Each structure stands twice: as structure tokens, then as C-alpha cells.
Amino acid sequence: MSQxxxxxxxxxxxxxxxxxxxxxxxxxxRGINASDNNExxxxxxxxxxxxHTALKERGIDKLLDEAREDFKENDATLLGKKKCKWESExxxxxxxTHT
Amino acid sequence: xVLTHTTNHTYNHPFPTVTLAFFLRxxxxxxxxxxxxxxxxxxxxxHIDPETGRLHTTRIHQKKTRLPPAVMKLLPSTLxxxxxxxxxxILETSVVDMREGWMTTESRNLNFVGVLSVxxxxxxxxxxxxxxxxxxxxxxxxxxxxxxxRIRDRLGTHQHNQAQAAxxxxxxxxxxxxxxxxxxxxxxxxxxxxxxxxxxxQLGKSREGMRIILERLRQSGIIGVLELRKLAxxxxxxxxx
Numbered sequence: 412m413s414q415x416x417x418x419x420x421x422x423x424x425x426x427x428x429x430x431x432x433x434x435x436x437x438x439x440x441r442g443i444n445a446s447d448n449n450e451x452x453x454x455x456x457x458x459x460x461x462x463h464t465a466l467k468e469r470g471i472d473k474l475l476d477e478a479r480e481d482f483k484e485n486d487a488t489l490l491g492k493k494k495c496k497w498e499s500e501x502x503x504x505x506x507x508t509h510t
Numbered sequence: 511x512v513l514t515h516t517t518n519h520t521y522n523h524p525f526p527t528v529t530l531a532f533f534l535r536x537x538x539x540x541x542x543x544x545x546x547x548x549x550x551x552x553x554x555x556x557h558i559d560p561e562t563g564r565l566h567t568t569r570i571h572q573k574k575t576r577l578p579p580a581v582m583k584l585l586p587s588t589l590x591x592x593x594x595x596x597x598x599x600i601l602e603t604s605v606v607d608m609r610e611g612w613m614t615t616e617s618r619n620l621n622f623v624g625v626l627s628v629x630x631x632x633x634x635x636x637x638x639x640x641x642x643x644x645x646x647x648x649x650x651x652x653x654x655x656x657x658x659x660r661i662r663d664r665l666g667t668h669q670h671n672q673a674q675a676a677x678x679x680x681x682x683x684x685x686x687x688x689x690x691x692x693x694x695x696x697x698x699x700x701x702x703x704x705x706x707x708x709x710x711x712q713l714g715k716s717r718e719g720m721r722i723i724l725e726r727l728r729q730s731g732i733i734g735v736l737e738l739r740k741l742a743x744x745x746x747x748x749x750x751x
Contacts, residue, residue, distance in 0.1 A: 413536050416550040416572050424552065425743070429736065431556070435533065436732040439565065440526040440608060448558050448565070455556065462552055471570070471599060474620045475554075478601060 417465030423458040430454050513653040513702040515710065519717060521645045523724045525636045528645040529606050529613050531723040532634070534735065535716075536571060540742035541726060541735065544719035547574040549597055564607045570620075571600040580704045598622070611636040626701050627654045628709065649713060653705050655698035 415424040430451035438444050466472045521528050534541070536548040550572040558565050574597055599620040606613045613634040619627065629652045637646050726735050 413538060413545070413548055414550045415552050416570070420552075427553070431553075432530075432533070432732070432736060435565075436530055439606075440530065442608065446558060446560055446563050448556065455553070458553075459555075462554070466554075471620075474599060475570075475601065478618065478620050478623065 415462065415465075416469070416471075417462065420458060420461040420465060423454070423461050427451060427454040427458040513706050515651045515653070515706055517649050517713065519647050519649070520637070521647065521720070521724065522643065523645060523728070524642055525611055525613075525634065525645045526608070527724060527727055528634055528647075528720070529608075530732065531720050531727060532604070532613070532615065533567075534723050534727075535719055537723075537735075537739050538742045538746075540745075541738060542719045542722055544715045544722070548572070549574060562607065563609055564605050567604050567606075569602045569604075571602060571617075572597050573600060580708070625655060625657050626705055627656070628652070628705060629654075630709075651706070651709055651713075653702040653709075655701040657698050657701065 415421050431448075434448055434451055439448070444450075463472070466475070523531075536542070536545045536551045539546040548571055552570050554568040554570055556565070556567045600617050601620055602615065602617045604613060604615040613632075615630075615632045615634075617630045631650045631652075632647055634645055634647045636642065637644050723735075726738070730738070
């Protein structure tokens with residue numbers, strides 16, 4: 412993958428990405444152990460820790476929070492009708508993040 | 511004010527490969543020359559829903575351009591910061607269901623949402639005809655400019671912030687009088703249509719990028735692509751040191 416937004420996380424990101432792509436192509440896409448991606452969980456945890464510190468330092472965490480607020484506002488008002496249609500087409504699109 | 515643009519496309523590649531290409535599409539400019547504007551890609555969260563087996567992923571991409579230059583020219587420097595060279599962030603959420611054979615993705619800009627919000631939603635699926643060698647994708651982009659609205663909202667709702675909001679809107683109104691000349695609605699419409707034209711152009715490039723990744727996957731498989739990616743990374747590190 413390309414670089415991480417934080418240089419200090421590049422190494423951890425690279426290790427996680429490689430694990431993820433291997434798992435995704437060799438297992439998930441083939442339906443092997445497709446109900447969990449735990450084998451990269453340890454690497455993700457380390458990378459995630461580094462990334463979240465970087466997001467905070469750069470104020471991007473606030474940008475994410477604002478965006479989430481804005482989604483709600485946007486979707487509730489002007490996009491209301493379209494959003495409903497979209498949701499009925501693909502009810503599984505989730506905007507919240509799980510950390 | 512909202513502008514919507516929908517396109518359909520068929521890739522001559524099987525659905526699993528297309529979803530892999532989606533995750534790989536910004537991997538490196540060596541693999542995808544159309545990704546040179548992407549500065550970084552990070553995974554914020556990832557999990558599998560144990561009941562459905564669906565993979566949920568949230569990523570954040572950093573891109574070179576903030577807004578189309580034509581849009582930047584319409585805006586006063588008080589809103590844009592006066593420069594065009596900084597980067598902006600895109601939030602991407604995706605859900606893959608390998609059992610049912612579909613993937614939905616959504617990308618939104620995180621910067622300048624008040625000036626222009628661009629939401630791109632894609633649905634990838636195995637064709638209804640069950641042609642397993644092909645993958646259909648519908649892309650829907652919604653453009654919305656709320657320029658001026660947010661400042662007015664803030665004026666209305668937060669009394670204690672009134673002085674601050676008035677200070678923010680004052681230079682906007684003074685600078686060249688553009689706000690008065692065209693009116694907020696006119697500006698919003700111009701921004702939406704300019705961005706829409708630019709995005710249609712970019713959609714072509716993003717499709718081209720996907721096609722290149724897909725061809726690489728066809729030629730050398732995932733292992734080959736991972737090798738290429740590793741080599742490209744090592745070369746980049748050598749160049750940097």
C-alpha cells in the first residue's frame with residue numbers, strides 16, 4: 412500500500428497491510444475461515460495504536476467526529492429522500508467506525 | 511442544492527478479484543500510475559460481522575488536491591487559506607459480502623465540507639445473469655454545496671458565538687463583493703457543477719487505475735502483485751535515503 416499519513420507508523424502499517432492482503436486473497440475470498448480476521452488482529456492493534464496517536468496529534472480525530480455529525484445532519488435533511496432509497500437498496504452500509 | 515451523477519460500468523474480471531483491486535488501488539504509483547495524487551492510505555477500523563460474514567472496513571486517504579482549482583478561484587482566500595497545494599482527507603467505508611457476492615463502498619471528503627461535500631457510493635456485484643467472469647458496478651456521486659449556510663446557522667443558533675461568526679462572514683462579503691454579486695445560491699450551483707465536471711473526468715481515471723491493477727492481478731496473481739509492491743517500496747526507500 413502507499414505510505415501511512417504518519418511516517419512513524421509506516422513499518423507497522425506495512426506489516427499489517429501485507430498480512431491483510433494475504434488473508435483477504437488466500438482465505439476470505441475463498442471462504443476459508445471467513446468468519447474472522449483474527450490472524451492479523453495483533454498487527455492491527457499495534458498499527459492502530461500508532462495511527463490513533465497520529466490522528467489525535469494532527470487533529471484529524473476531530474475532523475472525523477465533525478464528519479460523523481455532519482453525515483447525520485446531511486442525511487436527515489436534504490438527502491433524506493435519496494438516503495432512504497439508498498438504504499433500501501443496500502441496507503448494510505455502515506458509517507460508524509469500530510475501533 | 512444537490513447534484514447527483516450516476517454511471518454504470520462492467521469489469522471483465524471476476525467479483526473477488528475486483529474487490530481485491532479495490533483494496534489495492536492506491537498501493538503504489540508503480541502499480542497504479544493513476545494513484546500518484548494519493549499521498550497516504552490508512553485503515554482506521556476493520557472487522558467481520560460474525561453473523562453475516564461481512565467484512566467492514568474504514569480507511570482514510572490523503573490526497574494532494576483539496577478542491578478543483580476552478581472552485582478554488584471562486585472562493586475568497588479567507589475560506590481556502592489562499593493556497594492550493596495542501597492535501598485533503600477522504601473517509602472511505604466499505605462492506606464486502608463474499609457469500610452473497612456484493613460490495614458497497616462510500617467515500618466522503620473530510621475537509622471543506624461546508625464549501626462542497628462530495629459523496630461517492632459504489633455497488634459492486636456479480637451480474638444478475640450470473641456471468642462469473644464479469645463484475646458490475648454502479649457509481650453514484652452526490653455533490654452538495656452549503657456555502658454560507660453554515661455560517662448563517664451558527665449565527666442563528668449560538669448567540670455567544672455571534673461576534674465570532676460575524677467576523678468570519680465579514681471578509682467573505684467584502685472581498686471583491688463576490689458573495690453579493692453572484693449570491694450564495696449561484697455560487698453553490700457553480701461549485702457543484704464545476705466539481706461534477708471534474709469528478710466525471712476523475713471517475714474515468716479511477717476506472718483506468720482499477721483496470722491496470724486488475725491486469726496485473728491477471729498476469730502475475732496476488733503473490734506477484736505483493737512482490738511488485740515490495741520491490742517498489744524498497745526502491746522508494748533507497749531513493750529516500
